[in-house]
Amino acid sequence: MELRFLIVDDSMTMRRIVINSLRNLGYANFVEAGDGKEALDKLALDSAINFIITDWNMPIVSGLELIKAIRSDPKIAHIPVLMVTTRGIKEDIIEALKAKVNNYIVKPFTPHILKEKIEQILAIAS
Amino acid sequence: MKKVTNLSELFEKLDDLKTVFRYGEKLIPVIQGLVDFMRDTVPLLENINTSIAESTSKIPKATSQIHNITSATELATTEILDIIDVISNDISTAEESISTLIKNEKEKEEIFLAMKALVINNPEASALLIRYEAINNVNLILSPLVELFEKIRSNVYNITLSLQVQDITAQQLAAVNHLIESVQEKLSALVIDFEVTNVSVLDSSTIQVAHNAAFDPNARYSRSLDNQNVADALVKDQMDRASQDEIDRIFS
Numbered sequence: 001m002e003l004r005f006l007i008v009d010d011s012m013t014m015r016r017i018v019i020n021s022l023r024n025l026g027y028a029n030f031v032e033a034g035d036g037k038e039a040l041d042k043l044a045l046d047s048a049i050n051f052i053i054t055d056w057n058m059p060i061v062s063g064l065e066l067i068k069a070i071r072s073d074p075k076i077a078h079i080p081v082l083m084v085t086t087r088g089i090k091e092d093i094i095e096a097l098k099a100k101v102n103n104y105i106v107k108p109f110t111p112h113i114l115k116e117k118i119e120q121i122l123a124i125a126s
Numbered sequence: 127m128k129k130v131t132n133l134s135e136l137f138e139k140l141d142d143l144k145t146v147f148r149y150g151e152k153l154i155p156v157i158q159g160l161v162d163f164m165r166d167t168v169p170l171l172e173n174i175n176t177s178i179a180e181s182t183s184k185i186p187k188a189t190s191q192i193h194n195i196t197s198a199t200e201l202a203t204t205e206i207l208d209i210i211d212v213i214s215n216d217i218s219t220a221e222e223s224i225s226t227l228i229k230n231e232k233e234k235e236e237i238f239l240a241m242k243a244l245v246i247n248n249p250e251a252s253a254l255l256i257r258y259e260a261i262n263n264v265n266l267i268l269s270p271l272v273e274l275f276e277k278i279r280s281n282v283y284n285i286t287l288s289l290q291v292q293d294i295t296a297q298q299l300a301a302v303n304h305l306i307e308s309v310q311e312k313l314s315a316l317v318i319d320f321e322v323t324n325v326s327v328l329d330s331s332t333i334q335v336a337h338n339a340a341f342d343p344n345a346r347y348s349r350s351l352d353n354q355n356v357a358d359a360l361v362k363d364q365m366d367r368a369s370q371d372e373i374d375r376i377f378s
Contacts, residue, residue, distance in 0.1 A: 010340060011293040013203045020207075020286050057297065059340040086294055086345035088353030090360070097364045104361055106353040107345075108290040111283070113354065124365070 004029040008039040008054035036061025056085035067099040080121045185310040203292040300341035
């Protein structure tokens with residue numbers, strides 16, 4: 001099954017870096033959103049999205065709120081979510097895990113870590 | 127008799143009054159000093175108040191300039207990423223051309239071997255073919271080129287990854303902006319407090335960042351994997367617990 005990624009980050013730079021990294025890993029199908037609200041709108045319209053990579057600190061709807069909204073909606077609750085954020089303190093990571101994020105990357109990320117986490121999520125999902 | 131008593135009381139009172147006047151005489155310079163001090167202090171306080179008001183009025187410009195820095199660095203980063211995309215595309219085109227050349231070289235080698243077999247009985251032609259082969263071994267040039275392009279591609283990608291610093295510094299600047307705005311609020315309150323002669327203390331520890339702010343006040347650009355290792359351990363712990371729950375569910 002081809003992965004269609006939703007990349008959610010208010011930084012255009014970060015979205016491009018994540019997409020470039022995914023391209024290097026051989027993926028080619030992406031949708032972008034600048035905040036959690038835009039991401040939810042895209043998820044409502046695009047049922048092909050089957051993997052979400054999101055930042056935490058974003059305006060309007062944060063990454064954490066986005067995960068909570070996804071997990072509370074039965075139609076999209078199954079979609080794996082990988083968080084890529086600068087927030088590296090233990091309490092934040094625990095909070096994200098409580099919200100049912102599938103995996104967690106602390107910025108700045110390396111392509112090796114990104115690949116590893118995507119593969120971990122896909123292995124569990126399959 | 128009553129008159130005598132009254133007079134002695136009067137004298138006592140006059141003595142008391144004399145004592146008060148003596149104290150008064152001593153107190154007058156002190157009071158005068160206090161008045162002079164107050165006279166000197168009032169303009170100083172007014173100056174402080176004016177300075178605070180001026181500083182406060184400059185803060186919006188400072189925050190706007192910090193915001194401009196973020197916008198400028200984001201624009202510059204986008205331009206760098208555009209250039210990197212162009213370089214990456216150029217590398218891909220060059221790699222495709224090299225790949226075609228390598229394919230052609232294999233075919234040329236087969237033709238060359240066939241020609242060699244054809245002229246095996248002609249020493250002159252064979253010698254010419256060997257000379258031609260020596261100067262026309264393109265593979266010797268192409269192989270290092272393939273490696274070189276791989277190296278360029280890897281370096282370009284590393285530049286892309288390093289540009290994550292823009293997002294991290296943008297968050298740091300947003301945090302600084304938030305701090306400055308909070309200080310402005312406090313200073314504005316202080317100016318008002320001066321006017322009602324009730325000076326409050328400026329306490330930076332009371333400046334809070336909302337939990338759902340669009341920036342991380344602790345954002346750091348660090349190659350250290352310490353935080354990632356903490357995250358990995360916590361995720362693993364969560365996964366192990368989830369697996370155990372599933373096992374428990376199956377056997378319950």
